[in-house]
Amino acid sequence: MKKYLETYNNTHSVRINDIPVLTYDEFCLLAEELFSEQHKHCLSYHAIDSGKEICFFCIVADDSNGKIYIFSHRSAKPVPELISLSPKIEQLQIFEREITENFGIVFVGHPWNKPVRYSHNRHDTKQVMNNYPFFKIGGHEIHEVGVGPIHAGIIEPGHFRFICNGEKVLHLEIHLGYQHRGIENLFVNENEGLKRCVLSESIAGDTSVGNALAHCQLIESLSEFNAPEDLQIERCIALELERIAVHIGDTSALCADVGYQLGQVVCEALRTTIINTTQFWCGNRFGKGLVRPFGTNYPLKENTIAEIRKILSDSGERYFTVAERIYSLPSVLGRFDGIGAVTTDQAIRIGAVGMAARTCNVKRDIRATHPFQYYRKRRPEIVIQQTGDALARGVLRWFEAKESIKYIFDLLDKWEKIKKSTKPPVYNYKLKPESFAVSAVEGWRGEICHVAFTDANGEIVQYKIKDASMHNWFALALSVRNQEISDFPICNKSFNLSYCGHDL
Amino acid sequence: MIKEMKILKQHGIQFVPDLKEAVLTPLFRGRPVIKEDISKSEAEHIKKICPSDAIVTEGGFGIDLGKCVFCKECQFACPDKIKFTNDYKLSSNKRENLVVRKGYKEIKFDEQSIRPEIRKLFKNSLKLRQISAGGDNSCEFELNAAGNVNFDMGRYGIEFVASPRHADGIVITGPITENMAEALQICYDATPSPKIIVLVGTDAISGGMFKDSPALNRDFFNNHAVDLYIPGNPAHPLTFINAILALIGR
Known part of the structure; x- marks a missing residue:
């Protein structure tokens, strides 16, 4: 008998009873075996309370063959102390912390079992919130710097606690949770399709399209529905537009942080042209309302296509010119080059995903490894950088935006040639009972993973959301070690991780 | 230098010359118009599909923009009677004025209830401190954009500042999470008087999609009066700028 269930991304759902249930010892052994290979990483590891028992589900993505493995463990309440997997499999640390926070389960040997978000x-x-157990270092010349939760700019709240020796950062601890809105539970309580869809767009406003797509895929998986080709293409175009807009916006912010004003204002204005294109298409600059289950309210039209082509070729050209200038200016390079580097080894050990992984020479991109929607038929080129520093994170954005623009042009050509289905969305869907589905999407930050469980009546009883930031906040903490504290803004901006996507 | 000149030339002029008369794309989801009487059965149907309980039926059919998430599904259900126009002027200083009813052609400001010190002190210079309290980041993006090269609200002396000590008021986004409630209060207290409170986005005004979540704490509003409500999901930069201009009398 197989110890795990194999499935693929964005395909049909599986029956909960088909997921193998292991003893905790077997569970640990299997996890160690799977995670010993670098091409496997954790999509999600979480526990749910089914009344009498706590069920643990571990979902592993295999980048070499596109498979997803699921295995589980059940334990009657009260759950005895469990041996922590984190010392051996570091990438699970955040997930074990979440399980402890939600259910009070003790993981013996967890080196860092602190609250995740004060749900x-x-x-x-x-x-x-006020008694977060910060790490302390003693010493004559050691001092601490606290920043937040409210920051100087217009951004979301989070607290950063630096331990410094002079100007040098020895350690950064990131304390989040301020944004916690209890959104996962709302997906369960609201049994209305439209509410869920609008909620998914609010998980993280800068990734509205990514999260809405992950949600719609999940609902469609649980209804055995395959999106028609034209709808798939439209969704991919929307997702790539979101990626381009954020990458250009981040380039602007990076320039602002190092005082290169021309780069800042030009990229600011270019981002505006891209999000206005999304607005032209669907009436919202962030693509809210564009991605819906089973259909769309805003099918592509001739004039939208013409607008997308015009803006992308014009703004693309302008962005490449300014990006080339930005990344060849000695004064800018001096501030990015070698700053905030994360090594390949660190990235793999903490389970970094998306952009943060790709800048460290780790090829993790759900669009290529576990393709969904139209990416299954046409894979985009995956951009990789080697150095893992702020420069790599800046340059990656430039090259990715370039690839995305090329990709959208290809999709538009294809879209014009195929038959159109054009159906409105459906919100009063019926889901398969006692089933489980997993949906992963490569948002601009990295992989977004939504997981849902249904009961005997096909009602959603558990909904789990994982943003790429869940893994990647730790990369930021590592990146500032031994850096000047003044380099923190550049490091933070170059990762641009999500607070609300983490806090949920 | 030559390369910079080339970039500048390519860049051209992005600036929106007139922030009050700029026209947005026709599909922009702004102020809804209710053209005809909505029957009882239609109203019930729309009320049922509305994801954020924004439909008012007492005193005639209405859409409460303080709760609306601008998904436009009511228009799709009743295309002959409801239409979301591209009018981005959506704000008011009075909460009840955000309810749109049949035949309404604008959202009204109540000039009488604006505190006199607001126009006296802030007309030519208004510095604001932004607090995100569970905001999903889209409203925050739009507030940043309000100061960028396109919208440049700085031309009116309106600016976001880094410290509440330098601010004339606070701008709140998000439904106010329990975990942010204390920080919000501390920031408000740190802002010198006289000061204004501005709510941006449907989440901030009513809790939006999160209004039933137990993870919120909106007690702040029990003790403090709001000076300006700016609806939107998120609020467009032009919506924000025009709302502030209306408040300070520019």
């Missing part, structure tokens, strides 16, 4: 339904309500 409303956490197990231990004595733990509050």
Whole structure:
């Protein structure tokens, strides 16, 4: 008997009863065996409370063959102390912390089992935002710097605690949770399709399209529905437009942080042209309302296609010119080159995904390894950088935007040639009972993973969301070690991780 | 230098010359218009599909923009009677004025209830401190954009500042999470008086899609009066700028 269930991304759902249930010892052995290979990483590891018992589900993505492995463990309540997997499999640390926070399960040997987000339904309500157990270092010349939760700019809240020796950062601890809105539970309580869809667009506003797509794929998987080709193409175009817009916007912010004003204002204006194209298409600059289950309210039209082509060729050209200038200016390079480097080894060990992984020479991109929608038929080129520093994170954005623009042009050509299905969305869907589905999407930050479980009546009883930031916040913490504290803004901006996507 | 000149030339002029008269793309989801009477059965149907309970039926059919997430599904259900126009002027200083009813052609400001010190002190210079309290980042992006080269609200002396000590008021986005409630209060207290409170986005005004979540704490509004409500999901930079201009009397 197989110890795990094999499935693929964005395909049909599986029956919950088909997922093998292992003893905790077997569970640990299997996890160690799977994660010993670098091309496998954790998509999601979480626990759910089914009343009498706590069920643990581990979902592993295999980048070499596009498969997804699922295995589980069940334990009657109260759950005994469990041996922590984190010392051996570091990438699971955040997931074990989440399980401890939600259910009070003790993982013996976890080196860093601290609260993740102070969720409303956490197990231990004595733990509050104000008594976060920060790491301390003693010493004569050591001092601490606290930043946040409210930051100087217009961004989301989070607290950063630096331990410094002079100007040098020895350690950064990131304390999040301020954005926690209890969004996962709302997906369960709201049994109305439209509400869920609008909610998914609010998981992280800068990834509205990515999250809405992950949600719609999940619902479609649980309904055994295959999106028609034209709809798939439209969704991919929307996702790539989002990627291009954010990458250009981030280039602007990076320039602002190093005081290169020309780069800042030009990229600012270019981002505007891209998001206005999305607005031209669907009426919202962030693509809210564009991705819907089973159909769309905004099918592509001739004038939208013409607008997308015009803006992308014009703004693309302008972006490449300015990007080339930015990344050849000694004064800019001096601030990016070698700053905030994360090594390949670190990236693999913490389970970094998406852009953060690709800048460290780790080829993780769901579009290529576990393709969904039209990416299955036509794979985009995956951009890789080697150095893992702020420069790599800047340059990666430039090259990715270039690839995305090329990709959209290809898709538009294809779209014009195929038959159109054009159906409106459906919200009063019926889902398969006692099933489980996993949906992964490569948003601009990295992989987004949505997981849902249904009961005997086909109602969603558990909904889990994982943003790329869940893995990648740790990369930011590592990147500033031994850097000047003044380099933190550049490091933070170059990762541009999600607060609300993490806090949920 | 020559390369920079080339970039500047390519860049051209992005600046929106007139922020009050600029026209947005026809599909932009702005102020809805209710053209005809909505029957009881239609109203019930729309009320059922609305994801954020924005439909008012007491005192006639209406759409409460303080709750609306601008998904446009009510228009898709009743295309002959409801239409979302591209009018981005959506704001008011009075919460009840955000309810759109049949025949309404604009969202009204209540000039009488604007505190006199606001126009006296802030007309030519208004510095704001932004607080995201569970905001999904889209409203925050749009507030940043309000100051960028396209919209440049700095031309009116309106600016976001880094410290509440330098601010004349706070701008809140997000439904106010329990975990941010204390920080919000501290930031408000740190802002010198007289000061204004501006809510941006449907989440901030009513809790939006999160209004039923137990993870929120909106007690702040029990003790503090709001000076300006700016709906949107997210609020467009032009919506924000025009709302502030209306408040300070520019």
